[in-house]
Amino acid sequence: MFFRMWVVIWVGLLIGCAEEAIETEPGKVLQPEKIFHWRLVTTWPKNFPGMGMAPEHMADLIREMSNGRLDIKVYGAGEIVPAMEIFEAVSQGTVQMGHGSAYYWRGSVPAAQFFTAVPFGLTAQEMNGWLLHGGGLALWEELYARYDLVPIPAGNTGVQMAGWFNKEINSLADLQGVKMRIPGLGGEVFEAAGGTAVTIPGGEIFTSLQTGVIDAAEWVGPFNDLVIGFHQVAKYYYYPGWQEPGPNLELIVNKQVWETLPADLQSILRTATLAVSNDVLAEYTARNNAALKELVEQHGVKVRRLPDDVLAQLKLISDEKVAELVGDDELSMRIYRSYENFRKGVIDYNEYSERAFMNIRARLEGY
Ligand code: CA
Secondary structure: OHHHHHHHHHHHHHHHHHHHHHHHHHHOOOOOOOOEEEEEEEOOOOOOOHHHOHHHHHHHHHHHHOOOOEEEEEEOOOOOOOHHHHHHHHHOOOOOEEEEOHHHHOOOOHHHHHHOOOOOOOOHHHHHHHHHHOOHHHHHHHHHHOOOEEEEEEEEOOOOOOEEEOOOOOOHHHHOOOEEEOOHHHHHHHHHOOOEEEOOOHHHHHHHHHOOOOOEEOOOOHHHHHHHOHHHOOOEEEEOOOOOOOOEEEEEEEHHHHHOOOHHHHHHHHHHHHHHHHHHHHHHHHHHHHHHHHHHHOOOOEEEEOOHHHHHHHHHHHHHHHHHHHOOOHHHHHHHHHHHHHHHHHHHHHOOOHHHHHHHHHHHOOO
16 A cells, blocks of 8 residues: 555655656757857976866866856966966956965965975875865865966875975085075075075076076976986985975966856866866875886986974964964954964874874884
């Protein structure tokens, strides 16, 4: 009896749906679907492995998922907009989208640096936790709304290397007078430690190092650094990347243009970006190890660890610099508090999770 009632209800529901569909069909006017043709500019050299391919993959995925309704053409650094001008170009609506790193805009938006990397700050996994489930993204959206931009997390390289040098670093004094390509807060700390920091887009670092415009450079890590060929112009490769423990990449969309997108295309764009973001970190995790082996075994690169006391002093300077950056700006203060609370929380919990496991695994493997 009960079963029969269910069958009647289900059949009734199905007929209801079918009837509705049939009824609406004759009156339905088929509109040609609007196709959005957007341009995306990046801070990376065109088709550069890893982060440079991220927007290319994103555009392909979005085209497929939207059945061609959102068609994005990707331009590398300098093709239509210079690398360091994409924030302004997207903010003003000259182009619809950009892909890069928030710390490149520190000159005009100092607090943006929190959304790339803070020295001795969050790792990739932790950064994603803060942004997506710890209130970070909402703060980033609030900050970028002032510039008519919608930010979306768009990839992470994982812990980077400290950089390429042509001399050994045995004490903080060895950084005195060194001119180094090192962007963001890491650069500010480097300056306070006695060096000179410059921000140069990825595609121009090699020549700057080769011609002696700079003495040292940090870029990413073995996978990307091998592609550029830094081993041809520098001898020592230092770790760990204290300045960028989990740098987050950004996708920026002009806010007015974003609001013209139908909800389904907004979802497709967000979902595709999240998928590619995950893929970026996976690719770095998979390729760094082999690339480092190649650098050492085939190119004779000397890998060196920064001495503990140098790192300890850089950490002290970092804490000061971050506090200075926050100053008395209300939103910067809220971003800082949110970031710092999250950082402390994950460091505490790491005692029972990643750190506990990594330490014991390394010990058991004889490291
Ligand atoms: Ca870097």
